Amino acid sequence: MLLVATTSLYGQHTYDIADSTDQHIFVYDFIEYLEDPKDSITLKNILDGHHDHTFKPNTDFAPKNYNIHSAYWVRIKINHHSNSQKQWLLEFFDQTIDSIFAFIPKPNNRYDTILLGDAAPFSMRRIKHKNFIIPIENDHNKELTYYFKVKASHPIDIILVVRSYDFFSFYSLNEYFLFGIFYGLIILIGLYNLLLYFTIRETPYLHFVLYAYSVALFFSSSDGFSYQYLWSHWPFWNEIAYGVFMFFISVFGIFFTKHFLHLKYKAPKLNTMLNGVLALRSVYFFSCLFFDKTWFDHLYIDIVPLVFVLAISTYFLWRGYKPARLATLAFFFLLIGSITKLLLATGIGNIGSGVINYYALNMAFLLQLIALSFALGDKVRILKNKKDRAMRRIVKQHEINSRLQTKVNRELEQRVRERTLELNIKNEELKKTHDQMAEQAAEINKMNAMLDIDNWKIKKESKQEIRKKLLSRGVNYAEFIKIFPDDMICYQYLADVKWSQGFECKKCGHTNGNQQKHHSRRCSRCGYIESATSHTVFHNVKFPLQKAFYISHLELTGTKITTVELSRILKLRVATCSAFREKLRKALSGNDHKETLKNQDIIVFFDY
Numbered sequence: 169m170l171l172v173a174t175t176s177l178y179g180q181h182t183y184d185i186a187d188s189t190d191q192h193i194f195v196y197d198f199i200e201y202l203e204d205p206k207d208s209i210t211l212k213n214i215l216d217g218h219h220d221h222t223f224k225p226n227t228d229f230a231p232k233n234y235n236i237h238s239a240y241w242v243r244i245k246i247n248h249h250s251n252s253q254k255q256w257l258l259e260f261f262d263q264t265i266d267s268i269f270a271f272i273p274k275p276n277n278r279y280d281t282i283l284l285g286d287a288a289p290f291s292m293r294r295i296k297h298k299n300f301i302i303p304i305e306n307d308h309n310k311e312l313t314y315y316f317k318v319k320a321s322h323p324i325d326i327i328l329v330v331r332s333y334d335f336f337s338f339y340s341l342n343e344y345f346l347f348g349i350f351y352g353l354i355i356l357i358g359l360y361n362l363l364l365y366f367t368i369r370e371t372p373y374l375h376f377v378l379y380a381y382s383v384a385l386f387f388s389s390s391d392g393f394s395y396q397y398l399w400s401h402w403p404f405w406n407e408i409a410y411g412v413f414m415f416f417i418s419v420f421g422i423f424f425t426k427h428f429l430h431l432k433y434k435a436p437k438l439n440t441m442l443n444g445v446l447a448l449r450s451v452y453f454f455s456c457l458f459f460d461k462t463w464f465d466h467l468y469i470d471i472v473p474l475v476f477v478l479a480i481s482t483y484f485l486w487r488g489y490k491p492a493r494l495a496t497l498a499f500f501f502l503l504i505g506s507i508t509k510l511l512l513a514t515g516i517g518n519i520g521s522g523v524i525n526y527y528a529l530n531m532a533f534l535l536q537l538i539a540l541s542f543a544l545g546d547k548v549r550i551l552k553n554k555k556d557r558a559m560r561r562i563v564k565q566h567e568i569n570s571r572l573q574t575k576v577n578r579e580l581e582q583r584v585r586e587r588t589l590e591l592n593i594k595n596e597e598l599k600k601t602h603d604q605m606a607e608q609a610a611e612i613n614k615m616n617a618m619l620d621i622d623n624w625k626i627k628k629e630s631k632q633e634i635r636k637k638l639l640s641r642g643v644n645y646a647e648f649i650k651i652f653p654d655d656m657i658c659y660q661y662l663a664d665v666k667w668s669q670g671f672e673c674k675k676c677g678h679t680n681g682n683q684q685k686h687h688s689r690r691c692s693r694c695g696y697i698e699s700a701t702s703h704t705v706f707h708n709v710k711f712p713l714q715k716a717f718y719i720s721h722l723e724l725t726g727t728k729i730t731t732v733e734l735s736r737i738l739k740l741r742v743a744t745c746s747a748f749r750e751k752l753r754k755a756l757s758g759n760d761h762k763e764t765l766k767n768q769d770i771i772v773f774f775d776y
Contacts, residue, residue, distance in 0.1 A: 180197060180198070180199075180200050180223075180225060180243075180245060181197045181198045181245075182245040182246065182247050182311055183198060183244070183245065183246050183247065183330065184246075184247040184249070185246060185247065185248055185249050185252055185256060185306060185330075186249070186252070187252050187253055187254055190331065190332050190334070190335035191329055191330065191331040191332070191335055191339075192329065192330050193327065193328075193329045194230075194244050194327075194328045194329065194330070195226070195229050195230055195327075196226055196227070196228075196229065197225055197226065198226075198244065199226045199230070199231060199242055199243070199244050199326075199328065200223040200224060200225050200226060200242065200243055201223065201224055201226060201231040201240055201241065201242045201243075201326070202219060202222050202223045202224065202240065202241040202242075202243075203234070203235065203238050203239075203240055204238055204239040204240065204241060204317075205235065205237070205238045207238070207239040207319065209239075209241065211271050211279060211281075211315060211317075214241065214315055215279075219241075223241070223243060230325045230326055230327045230328075231325075231326045232323060232324065232325055232326065233318065233319075233320055233323060233324050233326070236320065236321055236322060236323065236462065238319075239317055239318070239319045240317070240318045240319070240326065241315060241316070241317055241318075242315070242316045242318060242326055242328070243313055243314060243315050243316070244313070244314050244328060245311060245312070245313050245314070246304070246311070246312055246314065246330065247310075247311040248305075248306050248308055248309060248310055248311070248312060249306070249309055250306065250307050250308055250309050252306050254306075254332040254333065254334065255303075255306070255332065255333040256303075256304050256306050256330060256331065256332055256333070257295070257301055257302060257303050257304060257330070257331055257332075257333060257336060258270075258301070258302040258304055258314070258328060258329070258330055258331075259299050259300065259301050259302075259328070259329050259330075259331060259336070260284070260299060260300040260326075260327065260328060261299060261325070261327040261328075261329065262324045262325050262326070262327060263286065263298055263299055263300070263390070263391060263392035263395075264286060264320065264322065264324060264390065264410075265284075265285050265286065265300070265318055265319075265320050265324050265326075266285050266286060266287045266319055266320045266321055266407070267283070267284075267285035267287050267288070267317075267318070267319050267320075268283070268284040268285045268300055268316060268317070268318055269281060269282075269283060269316065269317040270282040270283075270284060270302050270314075270316050271314065271315040271316070271317075272302065272304065272314065273312040273313060273314060274305075275308045275310055275312075279315075282294070282302055284300040284302070285300070285319075286392070286395060286403060286406050286407065287403050287407065288403060289400070289401060289403060290395055290396060290400035290401070290403075291400065291401070296396065297340065297396075298391060298392030298393055298395070298396050299392065301336075304330075316328070321407075321461070321462045321465070322462060322464075322465030323465065323513065347391065347393065350387075350530060350534060351384055351387075351388065351393075353534060353537075353538075354380050354381070354383060354384040354534070354537060355381075355384065357380055357537050357538070357541050358377045358380040358381050358384075360541070361373050361376050361377050361380070361541060361544065362374075362377045364544070365377065368548070371427045372424055372427045372428040372544060372547075373544060375420050375423045375424040375427060375428075376420075376424050376540060376541070376544060378416070378420045379416075379417065379420035379421055379424055379540075380537050382413050382416035382417045382420055383413075383417055383533050383537065385409070385413045385416075386410055386413035386414050386416075386417060387530060387533070389406070389409040389410040389413055390410045394406070394409060407461065408456075408457070408461055408464055410464070411453075411456060411461070411464025411465075411467075412453075412457075412464075414464075414467055414470055415449065415450075415453040417470065418446075418449050418470050418473045418474075419446065419449070419450075421473065421474075421477060422442055422445065422446045422449075422473060422477065424540075425442065425477045425480065425481065425495075426439060426442060428491070428495060428543070428544075428547070429480065429481065429484050429489070429491075429492060429495075431480070434484075434489075435480075435483075435484075438480050438483070441476070442476060442477075442480065445472065445473050445476050446473070449469075449470075449472075449473055452469060468506075468510050470506075471503075471506050471507075471510070474499065474502060474503055474506060475503070477499055478496065478499040478500060478503055481495045481496040481499055482496050490546070490550055491543060491546055491547035491550055492543075493543070493546070494539050494540070494542050494543035494546055495539075495540060495543045497539050498535070498536040498537075498538075498539030498540045498543060499536065501532050501535040501536045501539060502532050502533060502536045504528075504532060505528045505529045505530075505531060505532020505533065505535075506529060506532065508525055508528035508529070508532075509528055509529040512525050512526065512528070643721065643725075645718055645737050645738070648717075648718050648721060649714065649718075652714050652717055652718075653714075654714060655712055655713045655714055656686070656687075657714075658713040658714050658717050659686045659687040659700045659701075659713065660687050662687070662700045662701065662704070662706065662713075663687035663688075663689075663700040666700060666704070667689065671689050673691040673693070673694065673696055673698070674696065674698060674703075675691070675694055675696045676691060676693055676694045676696070678691050678692065678693040678694065680692045680693070681698075684697060686699065686700060687700045688700055701713070705720070705751055705752060705755050706720075709748070710744075711740055711744060711748075715738045715740060716748060718738065719734065719738075719745065719748055719749060719752065720752060722734070723749060723752045723753065723756065724756075731745050731746045731749065734749075
């Protein structure tokens with residue numbers, strides 16, 4: 169590169185446009201700057217010459233906004249040559265500058281004002297490029313001074329370069345091509361792992377995909393590609409997008425580590441510690457979002473979660489967890505890239521701003537994503553090998569079990585045959601026993617028939633004995649209640665005698681009836697219910713039927729006993745005993761209508 173420079177009053181160098189060079193970066197003495205703390209200086213104040221002595225020569229590679237609350241004026245000098253065959257432009261490298269007021273001089277001592285910056289809509293840019301491009305005219309032979317008022321809410325490098333259009337086109341195409349490869353690799357890595365997630369449904373794959381796309385969106389926000397292609401009409405979002413996606417990188421990176429290493433089960437204390445780091449990072453993010461958005465510029469804060477994740481991954485590798493090998497290497501790549509970027513931003517160590525250092529973080533993230541993708545595959549491979557070994561053990565055990573089962577089946581078949589033979593012998597014995605029992609059952613049936621006849625005879629003799637006792641005069645009340653112990657026996661006896669020849673309904677003459685309560689009968693045709701006491705002297709008796717039977721017994725047998733004595737024995741009132749005895753005597757004397765007397769059964773039937 170051929171530079172032709174002259175020295176100004178303040179030692180500032182002037183760049184001479186020449187076709188022999190394609191670009192020139194304004195560094196060191198080629199650029200001067202002025203701090204405007206109150207943002208009150210105007211172009212008129214500058215042109216009046218009141219601030220010529222306040223412009224400072226640049227001693228660093230490029231000026232910086234050392235105070236983010238101040239505006240900064242920078243000036244460069246270009247010596248134009250109309251005989252140049254090339255067209256020229258000015259370019260700002262830093263895409264994150266909030267506002268740039270470019271004051272472009274004209275040969276007639278006038279200035280055109282061009283507004284640039286990521287706080288302005290992308291459509292306002294004359295040349296649609298991620299960087300800030302300003303076309304300049306070179307149709308005269310004059311040395312002109314260019315002024316720029318720059319302001320940003322975060323630290324920036326004011327790197328200004330003059331380029332020919334041809335070189336700019338070549339450089340831009342190559343740059344966009346390389347960035348396309350960078351973002352394309354991230355997208356492909358994400359898609360590949362997304363397909364794996366849908367195939368095997370492992371949560372770390374989903375977290376890795378979200379992590380990878382957060383990385384892509386972070387860099388595209390920082391490099392200006394997202395503002396150019398995704399949200400060109402949302403400058404407010406563009407100012408905070410890089411901070412939001414850096415937060416997502418930390419969040420999904422922590423989630424990936426937790427699930428990839430199974431911290432919840434393998435190391436609960438480390439899992440709790442990492443949850444604490446995530447909570448603190450979330451608090452810081454929302455503080456930036458709602459209180460001071462300039463805090464998003466402190467990106468070095470995300471080195472803290474990275475160090476924790478790297479330490480935990482290294483610990484698992486030390487414990488012999490093989491899937492942590494590539495994960496540890498991946499986070500180590502990212503730590504090296506982050507430290508390099510931090511040293512470059514702070515100027516510590518004077519490492520220089522070459523291409524490798526400038527894009528160190530990009531390369532570190534790309535290497536990390538590739539390593540993590542292989543780590544996921546390595547984990548699947550290790551798990552598959554374990555599964556295969558387990559399957560081989562299962563197959564071997566199955567073969568052993570099959571041999572044992574065959575042996576057991578043979579033994580069981582032999583035992584079944586032996587048992588079947590025993591059962592056949594037992595069946596023969598049971599058959600003989602059954603035949604013997606059948607013969608015994610026939611004999612028992614004969615004996616039961618003979619016993620039934622004997623029981624009938626005994627029952628008949630018992631009834632005759634009861635009648636004899638009832639007709640005898642010597643049965644007292646104590647002996648009588650042994651024969652008729654309660655009223656239910658009396659009802660039963662009364663019903664047996666009353667319907668000894670069979671039931672016949674008093675209303676319809678039907679001969680079928682069902683036994684009801686107290687041995688009454690219900691006609692199965694008309695439903696008429698006839699009690700055992702109806703049409704007898706015992707009908708409507710208001711005292712126990714057992715005692716009425718005893719009074720009847722005394723009257724039928726002619727036993728002499730006074731009513732008072734009878735009342736004392738039966739514990740009834742004298743009037744009750746007297747009234748029932750009178751009722752019996754009337755029935756026995758034949759004074760009632762339609763009376764029928766059966767003395768031997770102590771039953772007196774009559775109709776009223």
